[in-house]
Amino acid sequence: xxxxxxxxxxxxxxxxxxxxxxxxxxxxxxxxxxxxxxxxxxxxxxxxxxxxxxxxxxxxxxxxxxxxxxxxxxxxxxxxxxxxxxxxxxxxxxxxxxxxxxxxxxxxxxxxxxxxxxxxxxxxxxxxxxxxx
Amino acid sequence: xxxxxxxxxxxxxxxxxxxxxxxxxxxxxxxxxxxxxxxxxxxxxxxxxxxxxxxxxxxxxxxxxxxxxxxxxxxxxxxxxxxxxxxxxxxxxxxxxxxxxxxxxxxxxxxxxxxxxxxxxxxxxxxxxxxxxxxxxxxxxxxxxxxxxxxxxxxxxxxxxxxxxxxxxxxxxxxxxxxxxxxxxxxxxxxxxxxxxxxxxxxxxxxxxxxxxxxxxxxxxxxxxxxxxxxxxxxxxxxxxxxxxxxxxxxxxxxxxxxxxxxxxxxxxxxxxxxxxxxxxxxxxxxxxxxxxxxxxxxxxxxxxxxxxxxxxxxxxxxxxxxxxxxxxxxxxxxxxxxxxxxxxxxxxxxxxxxxxxxxxxxxxxxxxxxxxxxxxxxxxxxxxxxxxxxxxxxxxxxxxxxxxxxxxxxxxxxxxxxxxxxxxxxxxxxxxxxxxxxxxxxxxxxxxxxxxxxxxxxxxxxxxxxxxxxxxxxxxxxxxxxxxxxxxxxxxxxxxxxxxxxxxxxxxxxxxxxxxxxxxxxxxxxxxxxxxxxxxxxxxxxxxxxxxxxxxxxxxxxxxxxxxxxxxxxxxxxxxxxxxxxxxxxxxxxxxxxxxxxxxxxxxxxxxxxxxxxxxxxxxxxxxxxxxxxxxxxxxxxxxxxxxxxxxxxxxxxxxxxxxxxxxxxx
Numbered sequence: 001x002x003x004x005x006x007x008x009x010x011x012x013x014x015x016x017x018x019x020x021x022x023x024x025x026x027x028x029x030x031x032x033x034x035x036x037x038x039x040x041x042x043x044x045x046x047x048x049x050x051x052x053x054x055x056x057x058x059x060x061x062x063x064x065x066x067x068x069x070x071x072x073x074x075x076x077x078x079x080x081x082x083x084x085x086x087x088x089x090x091x092x093x094x095x096x097x098x099x100x101x102x103x104x105x106x107x108x109x110x111x112x113x114x115x116x117x118x119x120x121x122x123x124x125x126x127x128x129x130x131x132x133x
Numbered sequence: 134x135x136x137x138x139x140x141x142x143x144x145x146x147x148x149x150x151x152x153x154x155x156x157x158x159x160x161x162x163x164x165x166x167x168x169x170x171x172x173x174x175x176x177x178x179x180x181x182x183x184x185x186x187x188x189x190x191x192x193x194x195x196x197x198x199x200x201x202x203x204x205x206x207x208x209x210x211x212x213x214x215x216x217x218x219x220x221x222x223x224x225x226x227x228x229x230x231x232x233x234x235x236x237x238x239x240x241x242x243x244x245x246x247x248x249x250x251x252x253x254x255x256x257x258x259x260x261x262x263x264x265x266x267x268x269x270x271x272x273x274x275x276x277x278x279x280x281x282x283x284x285x286x287x288x289x290x291x292x293x294x295x296x297x298x299x300x301x302x303x304x305x306x307x308x309x310x311x312x313x314x315x316x317x318x319x320x321x322x323x324x325x326x327x328x329x330x331x332x333x334x335x336x337x338x339x340x341x342x343x344x345x346x347x348x349x350x351x352x353x354x355x356x357x358x359x360x361x362x363x364x365x366x367x368x369x370x371x372x373x374x375x376x377x378x379x380x381x382x383x384x385x386x387x388x389x390x391x392x393x394x395x396x397x398x399x400x401x402x403x404x405x406x407x408x409x410x411x412x413x414x415x416x417x418x419x420x421x422x423x424x425x426x427x428x429x430x431x432x433x434x435x436x437x438x439x440x441x442x443x444x445x446x447x448x449x450x451x452x453x454x455x456x457x458x459x460x461x462x463x464x465x466x467x468x469x470x471x472x473x474x475x476x477x478x479x480x481x482x483x484x485x486x487x488x489x490x491x492x493x494x495x496x497x498x499x500x501x502x503x504x505x506x507x508x509x510x511x512x513x514x515x516x517x518x519x520x521x522x523x524x525x526x527x528x529x530x531x532x533x534x535x536x537x538x539x540x541x542x543x544x545x546x547x548x549x550x551x552x553x554x555x556x557x558x559x560x561x562x563x564x565x566x567x568x569x570x571x572x573x574x575x576x577x578x579x580x581x582x583x584x585x586x587x588x589x590x591x592x593x594x595x596x597x598x599x600x601x602x603x604x605x606x607x608x609x610x611x612x613x614x615x616x617x618x619x620x621x622x623x624x625x626x627x628x629x630x631x632x633x634x635x636x637x638x639x640x641x642x643x644x645x646x647x648x649x650x651x652x653x654x655x656x657x658x659x660x661x662x663x664x665x666x667x668x669x670x671x672x673x674x675x676x677x678x679x680x681x682x683x684x685x686x687x688x689x690x691x692x693x694x695x696x697x698x699x700x701x702x703x704x705x706x707x708x709x710x711x712x713x714x715x716x717x718x719x720x721x722x723x724x725x726x727x728x729x730x731x732x733x734x735x736x737x738x739x740x741x742x743x744x745x746x747x748x749x750x751x752x753x754x755x756x757x758x759x760x761x762x763x764x765x766x767x768x769x770x771x772x773x774x775x776x777x778x779x780x781x782x783x784x785x786x787x788x789x790x791x792x793x794x795x796x797x798x799x800x801x
Contacts, residue, residue, distance in 0.1 A: 022315055022770035053306055053768040054286070054293040062285060062294040067757030070296070097293065097770040099306055130771070 049102030266779030295767035482578035501639035518550035580611030590737030609789030667727035
């Protein structure tokens with residue numbers, strides 16, 4: 001038994017127990033010269049290693065999450081704005097607060113986005129870890 | 134632009150239903166039905182700098198410490214070491230002429246009403262006036278049909294939307310965040326209308342606001358809508374949830390502001406409140422600044438002009454089907470249908486919590502009912518507190534002599550003791566009905582019992598062919614119990630506030646039972662299947678009292694809807710036209726909330742509650758709703774305070790107006 005564990009450890013198959021911690025991931029969208037008015041993004045992550053515990057936006061109205069998707073372990077976020085003075089370029093769209101219990105990999109996936117007036121957009125999405133260790 | 138964005142948002146996630154504020158009566162072109170709305174405000178912060186009274190903490194505070202969660206998932210508190218008296222989790226003023234600030238500083242309520250649906254955003258402002266970190270815990274009431282589906286924690290100008298999770302999971306996240314020093318909040322449901330808010334790691338001098346949004350439906354009868362905001366919790370006999378109360382000679386500073394914007398869909402004739410001083414500007418109502426102590430329900434009534442709200446159907450079309458709500462009005466023909474002979478069982482609560490004005494109001498209403506009985510009726514009067522008294526062993530004819538005896542017997546009743554409601558429900562419902570009479574049990578009570586849900590299940594199981602009419606007596610009654618008794622008893626519920634004329638209750642009751650109700654109600658339409666209609670079972674429809682049914686449908690929205698049923702021995706059928714352009718986004722949440730209520734009712738009467746519990750959990754999670762099996766949690770991962778999480782301070786509640794501390798809380 002001990003030998004088997006030693007072999008597994010040597011192979012790196014016994015994961016080191018990571019402490020539970022709280023982190024924030026900032027989600028940015030870059031739609032170039034076009035301002036971004038509405039968007040839906042999936043934050044792909046292993047739900048066994050990271051749980052969403054809050055979502056914050058840059059403005060007064062935090063982004064929404066899809067509770068039905070969350071039941072299946074998916075984090076789908078969306079928001080929209082009718083503000084006539086929307087910024088363009090790379091902008092923070094959401095800050096996701098998460099409880100991590102491992103070393104998860106995050107991948108953002110754009111689902112849909114639109115400019116004011118509803119024109120289709122394909123902004124670039126990137127993530128920045130803004131809090132936690 | 135707004136229209137196209139709105140359409141896009143609908144395509145994205147159906148997120149309109151998640152949004153705070155407007156319950157969502159919008160047309161396809163994006164315009165709002167009816168008059169203007171006031172835009173929702175997520176929070177209102179009070180102006181003025183806050184000055185902590187940092188040297189007062191130890192002098193006044195009883196320090197509880199959180200221990201491990203109890204069996205039903207709630208938070209329990211143990212007594213700390215610096216207590217003045219052995220009563221756990223209490224912060225209070227000790228000196229009569231000094232006021233000590235508590236964590237809850239202010240509650241701001243903004244409501245928008247569209248037709249018969251209310252969208253309410255309630256913002257609680259917690260602060261820390263002490264020298265050390267605190268965790269604030271507050272038990273507070275919401276309407277028992279509130280579909281709570283939005284929760285935002287506000288720290289300065291930052292707003293963090295909370296996440297719905299299974300209750301135990303949310304609690305573990307909260308406890309871990311609290312342990313690590315993060316600002317975090319947790320909202321849980323303890324009973325159908327009692328909720329707990331916990332906010333961890335509030336540093337000295339800091340303020341954290343919690344904004345929650347819920348949808349609910351308004352009561353409508355006789356052209357009058359009634360909107361109710363419960364403000365405090367009555368002391369319940371045998372309660373499993375331990376509510377702390379401010380003592381009679383103590384003062385708290387927390388107050389409340391309320392603003393209600395009404396879009397009735399038709400002109401409003403009159404706006405009144407039987408409970409509070411209000412200011413009315415157009416269709417916007419605000420609570421008077423001179424009446425801001427949260428010690429009783431705020432009841433707002435508005436009467437619509439003309440023939441009132443007509444029968445109609447509202448829809449929220451989704452991908453394949455959707456949700457609908459239909460208001461079924463009593464058919465005009467009901468007035469011509471002869472009624473059966475009645476057996477009236479009057480039940481009056483004379484327990485300690487009814488001492489003083491409540492029992493007087495209940496007695497006056499009951500006496501008025503007695504005087505309106507007709508010669509072919511029979512009646513019996515039961516009174517209860519720790520035990521049950523009966524004027525007679527069996528119902529007696531309502532002749533003048535017996536009625537006079539009943540009036541004298543009622544007027545001689547005094548109040549005191551505990552509240553054993555289930556026993557009197559058994560006595561009222563279990564005895565056989567004499568002959569072909571139609572039994573009606575009318576309860577006059579404040580509903581202050583702990584085992585309210587169990588009592589409802591008992592009534593449902595013992596109902597037989599009877600109907601239950603419940604009359605809540607007091608300024609802050611347990612509306613869940615009273616509404617639920619009427620729901621399972623297929624009757625109706627009325628609330629008698631202490632300033633209401635008791636005659637109104639008697640008139641209300643007799644108007645309902647003077648004529649047969651529309652029973653066996655069914656809804657159908659061509660080309661679509663109706664499913665999961667709530668409430669379950671469907672209620673009877675009484676004269677002057679339309680009911681709102683809410684359900685799911687498959688396929689396309691109908692152009693016409695058929696409502697059928699029976700009035701006496703006569704079949705009844707009516708067709709309604711449908712405005713297919715109307716989108717009512719709140720309907721999904723309201724249906725899910727009604728479904729959960731029905732599942733609770735069924736769960737208590739079942740041998741194995743686990744299946745029902747799982748279904749409640751699934752419905753609540755899918756719709757993002759708070760329930761007894763799901764909680765909201767929010768964590769600010771960026772703020773990490775140092776040291777232990779500090780002292781837990783439980784915000785005490787105010788005793789309801791008219792309820793005596795000595796005969797209720799102190800008696801425990």
